[in-house]
Amino acid sequence: MSILEVNHLQKVYTTRLGSAKVEALRSVTFSVEEGEFVAIMGESGSGKTTLLNILAALDKPTSGSVLLDGQDLTGLKESAVAAFRRDNLGFVFQEFNLLDTFTLEDNIYLPLVLAGRPHREMQQYLSPIAHQLGINDLLKKYPYEVSGGQKQRAAVARALITHPKLILADEPTGALDSKSSDELLTILGDLHRLGQTILMVTHSVKAASHASRVLFIKDGEVFHQIYRGDVTNEQLYQKISDTLTMLATGGERA
Amino acid sequence: MKLYLKLALDGVRKNHRLYFPYILIGSVMVMMHYILAALSSTPMLRQFEGGGFLRAMLPMGMWVVVIFAAFFLFYCNSFIIRQRNRELGLFSVLGMSRKNLSLLMLTENLLTAGASITLGMLLGIALEKLAELGMVRLIAEEISYEMRIDGISVIRTAVLFGGIYLLLTLRAIFRVWRTDPLHLLQSTAVGEKPPKANWLFAGLGAGLLIWAYHLAISIQQPLEALTTFFVAVVLVIIATYLLFIAGSVALCRLLQRNRRYYYKPNHFISVATMVYRMKRNGAGLASICILLTVVLVMLSSTLSLCIGAEDAILTTYPHDVLIETHIPSREQMTGENYAARRALLRELAPEQVNVQEYVRGSVSGMFTEDGIIIDAGALEDLSMVVMENIGMVYIVSQQDFEQLTGRTYTLAADECLLLTSRMDYAAPTFTLQGGAPLRVQAVMPDAWQLGADAMNMFPALTLVTPDFAGVTAHLAIDDNNYASGMEMLLAWCYAFDVPGGAESQLALYDPLKNHVRDLSFLRRHGGYSFSLSIREMKRVGFYGTYGGLFFIGIMLSIVFIAAAVLIIYYKQVSEGYEDQKRFAIMQKVGMTKREIRRSINSQVLTVFFAPLLLAGLHLTFAFPLMWKLLMMLNFSNMPLMIVVTACSFVVFGVMYAAVYKMTSNAYYAIVSGKQDNT
Ligand SMILES: Nc1ncnc2c1ncn2[C@@H]1O[C@H](COP(=O)(O)OP(=O)(O)OP(=O)(O)O)[C@@H](O)[C@H]1O
Numbered sequence: 001m002s003i004l005e006v007n008h009l010q011k012v013y014t015t016r017l018g019s020a021k022v023e024a025l026r027s028v029t030f031s032v033e034e035g036e037f038v039a040i041m042g043e044s045g046s047g048k049t050t051l052l053n054i055l056a057a058l059d060k061p062t063s064g065s066v067l068l069d070g071q072d073l074t075g076l077k078e079s080a081v082a083a084f085r086r087d088n089l090g091f092v093f094q095e096f097n098l099l100d101t102f103t104l105e106d107n108i109y110l111p112l113v114l115a116g117r118p119h120r121e122m123q124q125y126l127s128p129i130a131h132q133l134g135i136n137d138l139l140k141k142y143p144y145e146v147s148g149g150q151k152q153r154a155a156v157a158r159a160l161i162t163h164p165k166l167i168l169a170d171e172p173t174g175a176l177d178s179k180s181s182d183e184l185l186t187i188l189g190d191l192h193r194l195g196q197t198i199l200m201v202t203h204s205v206k207a208a209s210h211a212s213r214v215l216f217i218k219d220g221e222v223f224h225q226i227y228r229g230d231v232t233n234e235q236l237y238q239k240i241s242d243t244l245t246m247l248a249t250g251g252e253r254a
Numbered sequence: 255m256k257l258y259l260k261l262a263l264d265g266v267r268k269n270h271r272l273y274f275p276y277i278l279i280g281s282v283m284v285m286m287h288y289i290l291a292a293l294s295s296t297p298m299l300r301q302f303e304g305g306g307f308l309r310a311m312l313p314m315g316m317w318v319v320v321i322f323a324a325f326f327l328f329y330c331n332s333f334i335i336r337q338r339n340r341e342l343g344l345f346s347v348l349g350m351s352r353k354n355l356s357l358l359m360l361t362e363n364l365l366t367a368g369a370s371i372t373l374g375m376l377l378g379i380a381l382e383k384l385a386e387l388g389m390v391r392l393i394a395e396e397i398s399y400e401m402r403i404d405g406i407s408v409i410r411t412a413v414l415f416g417g418i419y420l421l422l423t424l425r426a427i428f429r430v431w432r433t434d435p436l437h438l439l440q441s442t443a444v445g446e447k448p449p450k451a452n453w454l455f456a457g458l459g460a461g462l463l464i465w466a467y468h469l470a471i472s473i474q475q476p477l478e479a480l481t482t483f484f485v486a487v488v489l490v491i492i493a494t495y496l497l498f499i500a501g502s503v504a505l506c507r508l509l510q511r512n513r514r515y516y517y518k519p520n521h522f523i524s525v526a527t528m529v530y531r532m533k534r535n536g537a538g539l540a541s542i543c544i545l546l547t548v549v550l551v552m553l554s555s556t557l558s559l560c561i562g563a564e565d566a567i568l569t570t571y572p573h574d575v576l577i578e579t580h581i582p583s584r585e586q587m588t589g590e591n592y593a594a595r596r597a598l599l600r601e602l603a604p605e606q607v608n609v610q611e612y613v614r615g616s617v618s619g620m621f622t623e624d625g626i627i628i629d630a631g632a633l634e635d636l637s638m639v640v641m642e643n644i645g646m647v648y649i650v651s652q653q654d655f656e657q658l659t660g661r662t663y664t665l666a667a668d669e670c671l672l673l674t675s676r677m678d679y680a681a682p683t684f685t686l687q688g689g690a691p692l693r694v695q696a697v698m699p700d701a702w703q704l705g706a707d708a709m710n711m712f713p714a715l716t717l718v719t720p721d722f723a724g725v726t727a728h729l730a731i732d733d734n735n736y737a738s739g740m741e742m743l744l745a746w747c748y749a750f751d752v753p754g755g756a757e758s759q760l761a762l763y764d765p766l767k768n769h770v771r772d773l774s775f776l777r778r779h780g781g782y783s784f785s786l787s788i789r790e791m792k793r794v795g796f797y798g799t800y801g802g803l804f805f806i807g808i809m810l811s812i813v814f815i816a817a818a819v820l821i822i823y824y825k826q827v828s829e830g831y832e833d834q835k836r837f838a839i840m841q842k843v844g845m846t847k848r849e850i851r852r853s854i855n856s857q858v859l860t861v862f863f864a865p866l867l868l869a870g871l872h873l874t875f876a877f878p879l880m881w882k883l884l885m886m887l888n889f890s891n892m893p894l895m896i897v898v899t900a901c902s903f904v905v906f907g908v909m910y911a912a913v914y915k916m917t918s919n920a921y922y923a924i925v926s927g928k929q930d931n932t
């Protein structure tokens with residue numbers, strides 16, 4: 001069953017003065033099945049962040065529709081969207097987006113607190129996740145006291161704590177060194193194996209090679225996609241970089 | 255140089271949110287200083303009675319403005335520097351040397367200082383007339399005046415404020431030399447340590463505040479109040495700073511420990527963010543609180559005095575005309591002497607009503623349980639002197655007293671009536687040191703005051719005796735030598751009203767003054783001992799004093815309020831920049847814009863209204879103290895003062911809310927100005 005369906009999504013940005021128009025997305029169509037780990041790749045400025053923002057209902061599309069778990073988000077009121085986002089989506093961002101005024105623990109609790117859950121339940125939810133992500137000892141620390149990789153793991157924990165249907169990740173490894181990137185990608189791969197649906201936007205071929213499917217965006221459309229099948233990460237890595245070379249040299253659509 | 259000028263101008267323009275208010279507040283300070291300086295030298299002040307008081311007060315006001323301005327401009331300047339560090343760091347990374355940066359700072363500071371001083375001076379010159387007009391109005395005098403520029407005040411203001419700005423510039427340059435440019439670049443990016451609760455300081459703050467409040471309400475004697483008042487003020491200031499800086503953080507930490515309370519949607523974000531807000535703003539908020547308190551105390555008490563001046567005049571001068579003259583010896587206490595003077599007065603002022611005439615003996619000394627010690631030599635040592643017990647005993651004969659009050663009393667020769675003012679008396683007998691104990695038939699508190707006593711501030715007691723000569727026989731009559739230490743001052747007092755209002759009162763001044771020789775009982779030390787109070791003339795002095803106090807109160811209030819507004823504004827702006835990021839994150843984890851706005855609103859509201867509330871509390875506890883201080887100035891209308899104080903508070907609350915509203919618009923413009931980029 002499709003957990004996410006994106007149909008002919010178009011997004012046109014009008015600059016403040018209203019004269020110049022930028023078409024960030026022209027017609028994006030794809031769907032994500034439950035349990036998939038999808039990576040979206042594309043050049044800088046190809047509209048990846050725009051797409052993710054629309055999926056998260058942080059931004060509205062110019063036309064087209066987004067069905068999340070069968071529900072059209074574009075028509076909902078802001079309060080309903082916020083509640084939906086809280087209950088069904090988890091976010092991981094390039095620059096972590098932890099609140100510097102909270103300890104890691106409280107940062108992770110944030111979505112649950114906003115949902116009005118009792119504190120005992122929060123603790124129950126947290127301990128297996130913290131254990132899995134290896135941040136048990138860091139929970140009482142503040143974001144400025146821990147490394148980037150640790151921050152990102154806390155951010156993943158925050159995304160997971162609501163047991164969301166879908167995790168949206170925008171360049172999650174973008175601000176990490178290679179060791180931390182590897183750790184994070186391993187974590188995402190593990191989550192995927194445990195059945196978590198993940199949609200990740202990335203520049204990094206290495207990051208994408210952990211996914212079960214890779215979508216390429218160009219000129220505001222889905223240009224190409226690669227299924228992993230049963231190849232290894234290394235083989236997938238090769239396939240992705242070949243595709244990117246082809247895209248860059250203006251090759252034909254496969 | 256041209257490059258620096260351009261860079262500096264650019265810097266100022268780009269950071270106009272920071273610089274324009276800074277220039278404006280500088281101008282307000284300069285303006286106020288110039289106005290006060292110019293007023294204190296205005297010829298108008300010399301033209302009327304009561305102006306002397308203002309002439310003495312205005313320079314004090316000027317210094318308050320200068321000192322306050324120095325502190326305050328330093329505060330604002332460091333705020334700006336903190337915000338600009340990044341930019342300077344960038345310049346230095348791009349290849350500007352420390353010398354270049356110093357020159358840039360110099361230019362920039364010269365620009366802002368020049369703008370502030372020029373603008374302030376122009377405003378001051380333009381508004382000085384308005385202030386003078388206001389002053390004249392308050393003092394209720396009609397005096398001519400013309401437009402002018404006061405050269406000396408211009409120079410004085412320019413020099414003093416030039417000095418302040420010079421110090422600011424030096425500090426800015428010093429900072430450039432002392433800090434590492436890379437550090438400048440990172441300084442705003444570095445994560446901020448979570449504030450630790452300092453329980454010791456928080457507790458100390460609470461303790462000191464309670465102590466200060468206790469002091470303030472337990473003061474009984476107005477004279478003692480002056481020193482205690484000072485102690486209490488200092489304590490309150492320290493306590494306010496401690497409470498806002500340490501107490502607030504401690505409170506938030508306490509709330510965070512209560513998990514049931516903390517992990518609730520309404521409290522979670524507010525409490526956690528508040529810790530940081532309070533840590534960063536504690537000092538600023540405490541300053542606001544103190545400024546508000548000062549302004550409120552100043553305005554409500556001076557306004558009360560001003561409105562209640564008429565009452566105070568009537569209390570102090572119950573009669574239109576009062577004449578007091580000393581009698582240098584017992585031999586002169588004869589009916590003929592009085593009759594001659596009475597006749598002369600009838601001649602000089604033919605229309606007299608409510609005439610009161612009496613002879614009054616007075617001794618000063620230290621009250622004991624059951625009497626008064628007149629000769630300090632009788633004490634074993636001077637350390638036994640209790641300041642608050644020093645006061646006066648007035649002695650009048652039963653006959654005079656009955657004539658004054660129109661009542662009759664039955665008193666035996668060893669009996670007396672006691673009329674107390676500003677003191678209590680409980681013992682069954684009263685002894686004038688060296689005399690026989692007199693049985694107290696009745697104590698009448700605040701029943702009646704004798705002439706000059708109404709103007710005094712110390713405890714006093716009027717002793718009514720049927721045997722004036724006998725009771726005072728052991729006392730020497732004051733001849734200005736104080737040889738025995740047991741002197742009594744004898745005075746003949748004559749008071750009356752005249753029909754026909756102010757004109758006819760004032761008309762009496764010259765004729766009475768011209769007959770000093772005949773009215774007084776012989777001279778002492780070459781001069782005549784004679785005092786003449788005409789109420790209408792005193793009134794001018796009263797209004798000069800009270801109106802002047804109120805006027806200075808208003809002027810200083812303007813300065814303080816301007817400062818408070820700027821602190822609020824800067825808070826809002828800096829908060830805005832920081833909240834921008836949080837705003838975006840919270841939205842992503844599932845808060846609606848309205849929820850976020852509400853949460854931020856409630857935090858900001860708490861933060862900004864806390865100083866007002868604490869100022870209200872300070873004011874409440876300062877009230878008894880203010881009341882007692884005002885009583886020393888013969889103000890006695892408690893309901894009026896309560897109403898005036900409450901009104902001042904409400905008016906300020908409204909103004910404060912308006913300022914808050916205006917500045918929070920700037921805040922929201924910043925918070926929602928730049929949209930999140932994921
Ligand atoms: N708020 C906006 N207003 C106007 N144009 C925008 C806005 N946001 C993005 N764009 C434009 O839309 C296009 C797509 O931007 P987007 O941020 O989605 O790219 P991206 O694929 O995320 O790039 P990168 O890989 O560099 O993050 C770009 O041309 C960008 O300039």
Ligand SMILES: [Mg+2]
Pocket residue numbers: 048049050932
């Ligand atoms: Mg992007």
